[in-house]
Amino acid sequence: MYNEEEAARPYARALVQAAADLGLMARVRGDMETLDVQWQGSPELRDWCHAFHSVPRAAHRAFVREVWGESLCPPVRTLLEALSEGGLLAALPQVIRVFRRLADRAEGRVAVTFVFAVAPSQSTLETLTDKARASYGPTTEIRTEVDPRLGAGLVVRAGHLQIDGSLAGRLRRLRQAFARV
Numbered sequence: 001m002y003n004e005e006e007a008a009r010p011y012a013r014a015l016v017q018a019a020a021d022l023g024l025m026a027r028v029r030g031d032m033e034t035l036d037v038q039w040q041g042s043p044e045l046r047d048w049c050h051a052f053h054s055v056p057r058a059a060h061r062a063f064v065r066e067v068w069g070e071s072l073c074p075p076v077r078t079l080l081e082a083l084s085e086g087g088l089l090a091a092l093p094q095v096i097r098v099f100r101r102l103a104d105r106a107e108g109r110v111a112v113t114f115v116f117a118v119a120p121s122q123s124t125l126e127t128l129t130d131k132a133r134a135s136y137g138p139t140t141e142i143r144t145e146v147d148p149r150l151g152a153g154l155v156v157r158a159g160h161l162q163i164d165g166s167l168a169g170r171l172r173r174l175r176q177a178f179a180r181v
Helices: 004-022 025-041 043-054 057-068 074-085 089-106 122-136 167-180
Strands: 111-116 141-146 154-158 161-164
Touching: 004 025, 004 074, 004 089, 025 043, 025 074, 025 089, 043 089, 057 074, 074 089, 111 122, 122 141, 122 154
Parallel strands: 111 141
Antiparallel strands: 111 154, 154 161
16 A cells, blocks of 8 residues: 655655755755645645646656746755656655654754644643643744644644543543443
8 A cells, every 4th residue: 555654754854864964954944834835825736746747757857947946945846856756746745744753853853732622721821831841842842733623622742742631532542442342
């Protein structure tokens, strides 16, 4: 079975290495965020990337340059050219996700995401932020999301760690426990 994350990993790893070697990590991060915004905001770009495998291989590099030109730094342009030549431009969101994770690890960064069932109060958010930074360091990036499907409670993600204190998580674990009986 084809796993897009598996396919994305070597590309993201190569990009992190190139960015570190060239001292361009901040620029590459910025360009990857720009690509993510473009991907999310442009159905035309998504459609184009999904259909791009039908373009003759010789035209791939020219098409990437036509779309992004010199607006992106050389390592990111090289990544896009490699993805296009491999017929993998549609895997761009996975490459971005894996890149973020690998770049954070390479730089010793930790991103902590708090997913709330309802928007938290400012004091709750400040308390959780203080606790996360006490555990992971002052440069910890704090992200917040609201997902009403949780019902109540909170899910905390930090690196590979996930703590699910949501009502939905508790009900899921209860269903799994009864299924084993």
